Amino acid sequence: MEKKISSAVIKRLPRYYRYLSELLENGIDRISSQELSHKMNVTASQIRQDFNNFGGFGQQGYGYNVEILRGEIGKILGLDKKYHVIILGAGNLGQALANYTGFARRGFLVSAIFDNDIKKVGQKVGDIIVRDMAALEDYIQENSVDIVALTLPKSKAPEVAGELVKMGVHAFWNFAATDLNLPEDVVVENVHLAESLMRLSYNIVNLPHD
Amino acid sequence: MEKKISSAVIKRLPRYYRYLSELLENGIDRISSQELSHKMNVTASQIRQDFNNFGGFGQQGYGYNVEILRGEIGKILGLDKKYHVIILGAGNLGQALANYTGFARRGFLVSAIFDNDIKKVGQKVGDIIVRDMAALEDYIQENSVDIVALTLPKSKAPEVAGELVKMGVHAFWNFAATDLNLPEDVVVENVHLAESLMRLSYNIVNLPHD
DNA sequence: TAGATTGTTAATCGATTAACAATC
DNA sequence: TAGATTGTTAATCGATTAACAATC
Numbered sequence: 001m002e003k004k005i006s007s008a009v010i011k012r013l014p015r016y017y018r019y020l021s022e023l024l025e026n027g028i029d030r031i032s033s034q035e036l037s038h039k040m041n042v043t044a045s046q047i048r049q050d051f052n053n054f055g056g057f058g059q060q061g062y063g064y065n066v067e068i069l070r071g072e073i074g075k076i077l078g079l080d081k082k083y084h085v086i087i088l089g090a091g092n093l094g095q096a097l098a099n100y101t102g103f104a105r106r107g108f109l110v111s112a113i114f115d116n117d118i119k120k121v122g123q124k125v126g127d128i129i130v131r132d133m134a135a136l137e138d139y140i141q142e143n144s145v146d147i148v149a150l151t152l153p154k155s156k157a158p159e160v161a162g163e164l165v166k167m168g169v170h171a172f173w174n175f176a177a178t179d180l181n182l183p184e185d186v187v188v189e190n191v192h193l194a195e196s197l198m199r200l201s202y203n204i205v206n207l208p209h210d
Numbered sequence: 211m212e213k214k215i216s217s218a219v220i221k222r223l224p225r226y227y228r229y230l231s232e233l234l235e236n237g238i239d240r241i242s243s244q245e246l247s248h249k250m251n252v253t254a255s256q257i258r259q260d261f262n263n264f265g266g267f268g269q270q271g272y273g274y275n276v277e278i279l280r281g282e283i284g285k286i287l288g289l290d291k292k293y294h295v296i297i298l299g300a301g302n303l304g305q306a307l308a309n310y311t312g313f314a315r316r317g318f319l320v321s322a323i324f325d326n327d328i329k330k331v332g333q334k335v336g337d338i339i340v341r342d343m344a345a346l347e348d349y350i351q352e353n354s355v356d357i358v359a360l361t362l363p364k365s366k367a368p369e370v371a372g373e374l375v376k377m378g379v380h381a382f383w384n385f386a387a388t389d390l391n392l393p394e395d396v397v398v399e400n401v402h403l404a405e406s407l408m409r410l411s412y413n414i415v416n417l418p419h420d
Numbered sequence: 421t422a423g424a425t426t427g428t429t430a431a432t433c434g435a436t437t438a439a440c441a442a443t444c
Numbered sequence: 445t446a447g448a449t450t451g452t453t454a455a456t457c458g459a460t461t462a463a464c465a466a467t468c
Contacts, residue, residue: 008459010412014405018387032425044425045461052427060426061468077408078415092309096302100403102387108407147410171414173407177228177312187417189410191403193310195224197318197383198287200357200399202220204381205288207397218435242449254449255437262451270450271444 009050013077015040016050020070032063082107085173086145088160089152090115090123090130093175097149098125108147112139140167147171154178219260223287225250226260230280242273292317295383296355298370299362300325300333300340303385307359308335318357322349350377357381364388 019040023031033051037044051057051064057072058064074080085103087094090113097103098110113125116133123130131139139145148169150157157176164172165186172188174180177195180188229250233241247254261267261274267282268274284290295313297304300323307313308320323335326343333340341349349355358379360367367386374382375396382398384390387405390398 006459010409013412014402014408017408018405034425043461045463046459048426048428049460056427058426059468060466061424063425076412078411079408081411081415083411083414092302092306096306099302102404103407106404106407108411146414170417171410173410185417187410187413189406189413191401191406192224193307193401194312194316195228196399196401197313197316198224198227198289199220200381200383200397201288201291201293201318202223202286203397203399204293204356205291207380207395216435244449253437255439256435258450258452259436266451268450269444270442271448273449 005053009053012042012050013073016047017070017073017077017079020066020073023066024070029066030063031066033058035063079106082109083146084109084111084144085147085149086111086139087113087149087151088115088133088136089150090117090120090125091151094149094151095125097151098128111143111145114139137167140164140169145169147173149173149175150180151175215263219263222252222260223283226257227280227283227287227289230276230283233276234280239276240273241276243268245273289316292319293356294319294321294354295357295359296321296349297323297359297361298325298343298346299360300327300330300335301361304359304361305335307361308338321353321355324349347377350374350379355379357383359383359385360390361385 019036033044033047036047040047048058051069054072054076057069085108087098087110090098094113094115098113103110110128112131113128114131114133114136115121118132120130121132148161148164148171150161150172152160154176157174157178158180161172161174161180161182165182170186172180172182172186174188174190175193177192179190182188229246243254243257246257250257258268261279264282264286267279295318297308297320300308304323304325308323313320320338322341323338324341324343324346325331328342330340331342358371358374358381360371360382362370364386367384367388368390371382371384371390371392375392380396382390382392382396384398384400385403387402389400392398
């Protein structure tokens with residue numbers, strides 16, 4: 001049994017991945033924990049500790065090979081796989097997610113979008129036709145769905161998510177302003193924009209200078 | 211000098227606020243730390259510690275008055291004030307934010323949206339007309355702008371943000387996939403959707419059961 | 421080999437939880 | 445008054461930082 005990686009570490013991995021991707025784009029093939037620490041504003045010690053949770057990716061006296069390190073972190077994050085994503089709710093946010101091509105580049109493929117508003121059903125969002133929510137169960141039985149993005153009202157999200165779990169869905173990207181309360185073996189990543197705004201206003205009100 | 215509140219506490223405040231708002235909607239006017247701890251899946255001890263960072267909102271033997279507590283946390287979060295928000299970038303995400311009425315309800319008023327694509331300028335997004343990015347500086351001089359939401363490409367975001375700081379902007383809601391690197395007295399709340407997705411895929415790949 | 425930098429252990433710091441006296 | 449529950453101190457736990465031996 002491998003030792004459990006703390007969620008503090010996991011939260012930092014995507015940021016490492018982003019910086020390493022940028023370095024690679026800029027043709028930099030080697031970096032030390034200290035150089036990276038300057039760029040990212042974290043301690044070199046933390047960087048080395050973080051990476052060593054997953055084994056030694058560096059080399060003493062040299063540092064880290066950017067391409068290898070990025071690849072390893074990508075694998076840890078599961079970015080070497082493809083994910084089929086469906087979006088529930090064709091409102092503004094659902095449409096924005098469907099249209100964002102950056103996700104596809106990283107292996108997150110939006111394969112369908114659903115809404116229960118008859119006026120929206122049949123319309124196109126990017127290349128994808130909005131389907132009737134009534135066809136959701138059939139779709140899930142017939143297609144592999146790895147992630148369900150929930151961009152529907154908070155009043156409906158927990159119930160719909162519960163149904164989906166019964167249909168075999170195990171992962172949710174939840175944009176509804178509510179907790180979902182699903183079983184242990186279901187993963188939920190919340191994006192609570194209203195809470196994000198509140199943290200911003202807290203920091204505005206409590207700006208150090210005054 | 212008041213003691214500095216840890217960011218771990220601040221991150222939890224909006225969730226308390228959400229639960230207290232729901233309780234109030236359901237006509238519940240009183241709650242103990244233990245009851246709230248069951249609902250929210252955190253320890254009662256943490257709840258009491260968190261609230262006591264800001265002074266005693268409860269009453270021994272009784273618990274907390276929901277309405278009062280919600281009001282106090284709202285004040286701490288700065289939700290008793292109004293904020294004028296402008297959005298930079300009228301892409302899908304910018305439009306989604308502009309159209310979301312939930313923010314206005316909490317005092318975050320979207321007063322303008324800008325884009326440098328001439329085809330978009332003059333179009334309506336909800337009630338708001340998209341303005342030319344060239345008119346941004348004038349707009350900021352003539353109007354009070356409390357928050358700038360950045361929904362533009364990562365290649366442009368840091369530079370534009372730097373300019374805005376020179377024009378007097380002190381708060382950013384940053385949706386671009388990059389860090390902004392602004393002075394100490396500027397607050398930035400990042401919403402990095404790509405990173406959120408990566409945390410989700412990490413958790414999918416590392417699902418406990420297997 | 422000498423210099424550099426990792427991997428890893430130990431020390432510190434901060435956050436969470438437990439316990440209970442204060443008090444409504 | 446007795447019961448309940450906070451406010452707060454103390455104990456524990458976990459995460460970050462510092463230090464340095466291992467080694468490329």
